[in-house]
Amino acid sequence: MRDKANIILIGFMGSGKSSVGSRLAKNLEFDFMDMDKEIERITQMDIPSIFKKYGEYHFRSVETALLKSLGAKEKTVISTGGGTAMCAENWKILSELGLLVHLYVTLDTAILRTGGKDRPMLQQDRGQLESMWQKRLLVYQLAEHTVDTEGRSIEEVTQYIVDFIKILKE
Numbered sequence: 001m002r003d004k005a006n007i008i009l010i011g012f013m014g015s016g017k018s019s020v021g022s023r024l025a026k027n028l029e030f031d032f033m034d035m036d037k038e039i040e041r042i043t044q045m046d047i048p049s050i051f052k053k054y055g056e057y058h059f060r061s062v063e064t065a066l067l068k069s070l071g072a073k074e075k076t077v078i079s080t081g082g083g084t085a086m087c088a089e090n091w092k093i094l095s096e097l098g099l100l101v102h103l104y105v106t107l108d109t110a111i112l113r114t115g116g117k118d119r120p121m122l123q124q125d126r127g128q129l130e131s132m133w134q135k136r137l138l139v140y141q142l143a144e145h146t147v148d149t150e151g152r153s154i155e156e157v158t159q160y161i162v163d164f165i166k167i168l169k170e
């Protein structure tokens with residue numbers, strides 16, 4: 001495996017980036033950073049409130065600023081937000097920061113898992129959600145590894161990543 005300093009989880013909302021990320025970090029004895037949580041800590045606002053008060057464009061600029069500050073990170077599992085990977089500038093930073101792992105989830109499962117709640121980007125009609133999911137998948141799939149989370153528990157997804165990282169290191 002290329003000696004990449006960090007592991008970056010990308011994927012659609014509800015794919016399990018936050019839940020898997022914290023377990024993965026524990027298992028690998030890495031630090032853990034959830035970008036959404038970090039943005040909430042820095043801004044002292046929850047994400048729905050940031051979207052409501054300042055809009056998506058502002059949220060994206062905060063997200064990119066946070067990414068730009070992470071250059072010194074090492075041995076850290078970084079769980080991105082669902083839209084973080086979706087622009088060229090962010091993609092470049094992410095791929096330099098670490099090994100990109102895509103957690104795959106279908107739209108139906110994503111909606112079931114999140115209950116459609118607390119995610120401003122899920123507040124769209126079905127057709128819009130489907131086209132957003134399709135468009136995002138094209139980008140997420142460019143990650144070095146994709147893990148299908150369908151039918152796998154959070155623990156199983158975590159163990160799957162631990163196992164393939166171990167093999168790649170051999």
Ligand SMILES: Nc1ncnc2c1ncn2[C@@H]1O[C@H](COP(=O)(O)OP(=O)(O)OP(=O)(O)O)[C@@H](O)[C@H]1O
Pocket residue numbers: 011012013014015016017018019020036079080081082083113114119149152153154157
């Ligand atoms: N493999 C899984 N099996 C069952 N439930 C899961 C799985 N992965 C995540 N979940 C559940 O789905 C919900 C969303 O998970 P999580 O917040 O980790 O997703 P996320 O990818 O971080 O989403 P977001 O992009 O919105 O931050 C949580 O309730 C979590 O427990």
Ligand SMILES: O=C(O)C1=C[C@@H](O)[C@@H](O)[C@H](O)C1
Pocket residue numbers: 012013036047080081082083084118119120121
């Ligand atoms: O998919 C998205 O665009 C988002 C997902 C969440 O993780 C948050 O980053 C925010 O709600 C936007």
Ligand SMILES: [Mg+2]
Pocket residue numbers: 017018019034036079080081
């Ligand atoms: Mg998350």
